[in-house]
């Protein structure tokens with residue numbers, strides 16, 4: 203059964219990645235298309251065309267025309283783009299359930315988060331995503347929506363509060379994922395509640411030779427622009443689970459907001475570039491901002507509280523242990539706190555294979571993974587959900603041992 207759940211995880215993840223590529227690919231393509239349209243020649247204008255574009259791909263030349271309203275004759279087949287978005291959201295939700303809800307105690311609950319019960323954490327997760335969706339939809343209905351910069355700032359404030367909350371409710375890794383899931387849900391909601399209804403009304407109106415509601419179209423366009431700026435931050439959140447040194451950092455909750463802002467700013471550079479306006483300063487400042495975040499995080503200690511609490515008693519305790527005793531102790535700690543999951547045949551229920559492909563069942567294997575293991579233990583990420591209840595002093599023993607027995611650094 204455990205292996206089957208792993209297969210479900212694999213299947214949903216594969217589907218989710220493929221669907222997201224299709225969605226974001228289409229979204230990038232249409233944003234590029236729209237911003238690259240140029241004024242058509244007169245004979246096309248007379249037919250109602252407002253934008254003209256020529257491209258070559260796959261050995262053929264394409265002619266794209268964007269109509270002001272409707273073509274002279276409505277085409278028999280009109281392609282809609284919606285299932286890319288819906289299937290990405292649905293498969294992402296399935297993955298959330300399989301990974302974070304079915305295994306909530308391991309993945310959703312953190313060692314020192316407000317909520318320690320798996321069921322409560324699942325309820326909090328649903329509440330978090332639904333609540334954030336309601337707030338976003340409400341914000342869209344305030345006068346703020348007409349002021350681009352003010353709206354962007356209020357979203358940044360909202361995301362910052364959400365990230366802080368998520369880090370107190372869930373394990374750090376799950377917190378990043380929830381910030382990503384929140385923004386991805388806004389994006390899917392934008393398609394479902396904004397863009398699709400507006401497009402249906404637009405097609406109805408032009409098919410009946412009525413003037414489509416311009417406000418509705420503008421509102422849909424605005425939602426689609428939000429999606430465009432959200433894409434890069436969302437993708438960052440979704441791949442962040444591979445990088446505990448980011449989400450596991452004491453200020454990880456703030457770092458994600460800064461990274462998201464710089465990524466969206468970088469996206470702005472490309473949007474301007476498509477319209478023909480090159481502003482390299484935007485790209486450069488976005489890159490510098492990202493480097494600055496990386497440097498700040500690298501130079502400050504991750505999760506200092508965890509380590510400093512523990513180091514005082516340990517350095518004294520450790521000096522009493524001679525080297526041989528220490529080795530025996532560390533070996534014991536590995537057996538008790540890592541090997542149950544990180545071995546060829548894990549004994550921990552719910553694990554079919556060594557997680558992340560990493561085996562840590564002996565001093566040698568721990569040394570081989572020393573750099574990664576140090577980050578994972580220091581940030582509190584490992585042992586996962588602190589299921590084996592590794593004490594702070596034992597954690598410090600492992601960290602000190604890793605610092606002196608370092609194979610990879």
Ligand code: HEC
Pocket residue numbers: 308443444445446536539540541542543544550557558560562571574575578579584585586589590
């Ligand atoms: C309850 C099971 C469990 C225990 C106990 C456990 N781990 Fe893990 N470990 C995991 C899982 C699951 C992953 C993969 C998580 C992921 O994909 O981010 C993982 C990933 C890792 C990684 C890779 C992190 C990365 O992506 O860089 C390291 C290193 C690691 N564990 C070290 C340890 C060490 C050291 C211990 C003992 C102190 C330990 N783990 C105890 C389940 C466990």
